[in-house]
Amino acid sequence: MPTRTSSAVWNGDLKGGAGTVALGSGVFEGPYTYVSRFEDGSGTNPEELIAAAHAGCFSMFLANVLAGAGxxxxxxxxxxxxxxxAGPKITGIALTVEASVPNLDADAFAGHVETAKAGCPVSAALSAVPMTVDATLV
Incomplete structure (x- = not known):
């Protein structure tokens, strides 16, 4: 399996400094600052990138769990x-899932969601953080 990379550079002190984060693939590079992380400013932040990674991984993993069940x-x-x-520390992750799956009932879907929550690699990596999954079959 491959190893994925990303990088970050920070210049200056915490509140007055600024930095950039870049994905190793080259498809994204963006600025981040104290304001973009701890307040409501423009730019990205590590938590937003974690959220994107988790959403992408969970969607793929759930699709695979469903495929394995036919x-x-x-x-x-x-x-x-x-x-x-506060701390600062990540205090929670909330996943909201909507899936369209022909011929699947809601109870079976809920079971597959729990399987995905337990097996998704990013969910596993973040398991020290309280996590909720609100999943709807549409």
């Missing part, structure tokens, strides 16, 4: 909200 998802849409609390 179901093909028309779509799996996941949004992730990563909360940064």
């Amino acid at each position: 179901f093909t998802a028309d779509s799996v849409r996941t949004s992730a909200a990563v909360t940064l609390g």
